[in-house]
Amino acid sequence: MKYVLSFLGMLAVLVPTFGKSYFGDTTLASKKFDQLTILGVANLDGVTATEISITGPMTAATITANAIEVIGPVKLIKSHLKKVLITGPVSLNKVKSDTVTITGYSDFTDVSISKSLTITGMLNASHSRFNTVTLTMSESVLKDSLAKSIVVKCPDSDESHQKLMFYGNTRVDMVEFESGHGEVHVYGKNVKVGKVKGAEVIQH
Secondary structure, three states: OHHHHHHHHHHHHHOOEOOEEEEOOEEEEOOEEEEEEEEOOEEEEOOEEEEEEEEOOEEEEOOEEEEEEEEOOEEEEEEEEEEEEEEOOEEEEEEEEEEEEEEOOEEEEOOEEEEEEEEEOOEEEEOOEEEEEEEEOOEEEEEOOEEEEEEEOOOOOOOOOEEEEEEOOOEEEEEEEOOOOEEEEEEOOOOEEEEEEOEEEEEO
C-alpha cells in the first residue's frame, strides 16, 4: 500500500492539471495545465498550458501555450506561443509565435511571428521578424526589423493620413496602403523597401 501511495504521489507531480480557474490576484510558477482561466491580475512564470484565458492585467515570463487570449494589458517575455489574441496594450520581448492578433498599442522587441500579425493600433517594433503584417493605424515604426509584407487597412474614422516609419537595418518586401494615401518614411541608407502600393516613399 505504501508503494501505491508513493506512485500516486509521483503521478500528482508529473501529470498536468486539467481545466483550472482562478479568481482575483493570481501568481503561478512552474505549473502545467490543460486549460488555465484567470479572472483578475495574473503573474505567470514558467507556466505551460494548452489554452490560457485571462481577463485582467497579465505579466508573464517563459510561458509556453498553444493558444492564449487576454483582455487587459499584457507584458510578456521569453515565451513560445502558437496563437495569441489580446485586447489591450501589449509589450512583448523575446517572444515567438505563429499568429498574433492585437487590438491596442503594441511594443515589440526581438519578436518573431512566423505566420501572421494583425494589429488594430500602433506598432512599435525593433529587432523583430514578421511574415505577413496587417495594420489598422495612423502610424507605426519598425527598426532593425524584417517583414515580407505589410498591408495597412483603411481606418474606421475619416482620418486618412497614415504612415509607416522605417529605421536602421529594416527590410520590407512589400507595402500596401488600401487608402491610397499612405506615406512610407525611410530613415537611413540601410533600409530596404521593395514594392510599394498606395503610398508615397519619403527618404530622410
